[in-house]
Amino acid sequence: MSGASVLFDAPGPRARLRHHLYSVLVVIAVVAGGWWLYRAFAEKGQFTAAKWKPFLEAQVWETYLLPGLEGTLTAAAISIVASVFFGMVFGILRLSDHAWVRGVAGTIVELARAIPVLILMIFLFAFFGTYKLFPPDQLAFAAVVIALTIYNSAVIAEIVRAGIRSLPKGQTEAAVALGMRKNQLMRLILLPQAVTAMLPALVSQMVVVLKDTALGYQIGYIELVRSGQQEGAALQNTIPALIVVAVLMISLNMALSFLATTLEKRLRSRKKGGGAVLAADSVVTDAAPGVDVTKN
Numbered sequence: 001m002s003g004a005s006v007l008f009d010a011p012g013p014r015a016r017l018r019h020h021l022y023s024v025l026v027v028i029a030v031v032a033g034g035w036w037l038y039r040a041f042a043e044k045g046q047f048t049a050a051k052w053k054p055f056l057e058a059q060v061w062e063t064y065l066l067p068g069l070e071g072t073l074t075a076a077a078i079s080i081v082a083s084v085f086f087g088m089v090f091g092i093l094r095l096s097d098h099a100w101v102r103g104v105a106g107t108i109v110e111l112a113r114a115i116p117v118l119i120l121m122i123f124l125f126a127f128f129g130t131y132k133l134f135p136p137d138q139l140a141f142a143a144v145v146i147a148l149t150i151y152n153s154a155v156i157a158e159i160v161r162a163g164i165r166s167l168p169k170g171q172t173e174a175a176v177a178l179g180m181r182k183n184q185l186m187r188l189i190l191l192p193q194a195v196t197a198m199l200p201a202l203v204s205q206m207v208v209v210l211k212d213t214a215l216g217y218q219i220g221y222i223e224l225v226r227s228g229q230q231e232g233a234a235l236q237n238t239i240p241a242l243i244v245v246a247v248l249m250i251s252l253n254m255a256l257s258f259l260a261t262t263l264e265k266r267l268r269s270r271k272k273g274g275g276a277v278l279a280a281d282s283v284v285t286d287a288a289p290g291v292d293v294t295k296n
Contacts (some may be wrong), residue, residue: 041239051237055244060231068227069248075141075223076210079148083209084202086149087156092186094161105157112154118215120147125219140221144213152209156202163198164190196267203260207253214249224248 011019041047054060093105125143128134134142167190175185214225228245232238 044239046237046239051240054231054235054237055240060235064227064231064234065224065244065248067222068224068245071141071216071221071223071227072210072213073252075144075148075213075216075221076206078145079152079209079213080206082145082149083152083156083205086153088160088191090153090157091160091164094157095164097182109154109157112150113158115151117147117151117212118218120150121215121219140216140219143219144216144221144223148209148212152205155205159198159201159205160194163194163201166197167193196264199260199264199267203257206256206260210252210256211249 045051090105090109093101094109096102096105121143124147125139128139128142129136164186171189171193172185175189180189213221213223216223217226217229220226224245225242228241229238232241235241
């Protein structure tokens, strides 16, 4: 069959009919669930004008939502930059020729990945407060940023390691044959190609960082979710306030994804235009895995 996929057999008439039926049932279930949720909120008066009118007032935004939004964006921005930097460093260290370097880096990465972010935030908050390492008004902020950096650096390190190992082994061998040093090989050949290949995974982790800033609520950090709940408690409109917070968080995540998609397209266009090889299109998925970096 010309239209058949190489991954699975093309569905026949009965299978297509069954898939359409399943799709219709799912749509009906989603619509019914949405309608039930709407009716439940409406019966409790959550959609009355009095509940939503405060969000049209500048004072509510200046007092609650904008400071929370600033806290979320500040913690997320610093954590993302630091996580990408340390993740790159530890990802490369895990590919070192020296066994002791790989062992130390691997141990740190595995320990950091094993600790839940919330527990790490609570521990750091208590630790910083006990030993007075930061001013009292900066304890929660420092604990949130450092906890997010530690955990996400470990995850990004694995993303970087996997991205570099996915590249064809022949490129490493060719670079070594040309006399390139290991740092030149990594900086000029492997990392530029791996960045685009692992960009979707990096963006997903950045979205996780943005969302995990809400965990700072448990240690008193002023971020968007905490500000929304404070606004809801003060004005007796908790559900509308949390809905507004959810819309803001979804908008931020979509904006981050859009920026990453735009960046990826530009990187791909540079490759097609004859520039440096930066696109994931050049990754041969059936090549021998791993990066065999030999000593000069």
